[in-house]
Amino acid sequence: MNSTIRELLSKHGGLPIAVDKLADADDLYEAGLSSFASVQLMLALEEEFDVEFPENLLNRKSFSSIVSIADALSQITDDRQVA
Amino acid sequence: MNIAGPVSAMTLAERARRAAKVAAEFADQVDTEGRFPREGMDALKAERLMGVMIRPELGGEAASMTEIADLCAILGQACASTAMTYAMHQIQIASLADYAVGSAWHEAFLKRICDEQLLIASATSEAGIGGNLRNSICAVDLDGETARLEKNATVISYGAMADAIIVTSRRNADAPHSDQIATLFLKEQYSLERTSVWDTLGMRGTCSDGYIFKAEAPAEQILPKPFAEIAAQSMLAVSHLLWGALWYGIAADAVARSQAFVKAAARKSPGQTPPGALRLAEASNLLQQVKANVVAGLKQFEAAKGDADALNAMSFSVAMNNIKVGTSQMILTIINHCMLICGIAAYKNGTPFSLGRHLRDAHSAQLMISNDRILGNTSTMLLVNKQDTSLLG
């Protein structure tokens, strides 16, 4: 999952540095992720994983690192399996 | 409450009304001369209203955002420049009080604000960035324990009159534009070289000149939280709510003036409804919408307060943005209605029904962080945000 996230991040994140220079836990906002880019990234993730981010995950925290994006995504897919 | 003297027995609103009376007396002069609303601000200090939002342990009165908004609305009816100065000061205090908790330096400074009734300004706007709060070009230069900063600040309201300025910048020279910090600099730690004069249509008393800001201070004066967090969770929402409240005040005073005009006409010709009466009813209807908008926003803010997830939620930002855009547009429609009601008496300066100052002050609202920019941000969020269609939620 993380490699797909990285791929989409480099395509839509608009970061001033290369994504492979970032560790999974690095703060993406500190790396230059703007709120506009985070929305573009979110749309790309929704398309790629065929999910929809629920209201409670639409916040800064969910997009603060690759780890937290992966957490958010697995939360959504887990919920879907339960439902 | 531990304040001494005659102010202790009065409510915050009563104290603000006393200060507003002073501010109202000088409002036209402040506007004409484009000078700082000294009398109004001194009256607010005399009423000990500068630090009321701060915790009682530090000398404040733990006033809520709703109470502060009420004070802004009271002042907005008297003198918009005084109200805006007070509102911008409180926006800075909200950031400090909630996002520097545990920082000994900042807590000692909050106590000083209460003790000495200090005035805090803000420098976010920067040449080359405009109103994009979440971007900076300038960067702090950290040299051991010393932070140095130079900023080409295009607009610093009451910059020359402030006791301290909170300045946004990049974290360091290598940081991206969006990785910002905020630093509080004291008057004796900075120099201001004026680059532009605030000779504007309205809000003339805010004296929002442009400056090259140069400062040097101990690094502990940097706010401990990243500015992104402060902006998202506090500054944007608080700005829109307090501005909305004082803009409501400007429109409310315009409606009060036009109601007095209609009443006077009705007294002159009993039995006949004056021609402006219908339009007054319309203005009153629109004013109620502005009020409801701000009050609903305050309710949402108070409910979310202290809950980082709720404050960070996109739906919350959308709601706060909508309050800003909605109130800033609506007050212009209202004041225009009032102009039509009072006619030449409104158009002329120096009558009891004059509305030139109101109209000019109100025109700053849609530019103060451009509505187009805000709508742009909202439209991005709406690409993913789920609309809450409930009436009460």
Ligand SMILES: Cc1cc2nc3c(=O)[nH]c(=O)nc-3n(C[C@H](O)[C@H](O)[C@H](O)COP(=O)(O)OP(=O)(O)OC[C@H]3O[C@@H](n4cnc5c(N)ncnc54)[C@H](O)[C@@H]3O)c2cc1C
């Ligand atoms: C009374 C008053 C007091 C102020 N006090 C302070 C202060 O104390 N400290 C401070 O830092 N600032 C202050 N400001 C400045 C304020 O916060 C904004 O920075 C400023 O109003 C924006 O100026 P601008 O129109 O030149 O900038 P810009 O934001 O650059 O906008 C210029 C124009 O470009 C358009 N535009 C730009 N970007 C976009 C976009 N992304 N989408 C759509 N349209 C866009 C807008 O329509 C706008 O008309 C104050 C402003 C006022 C009116």
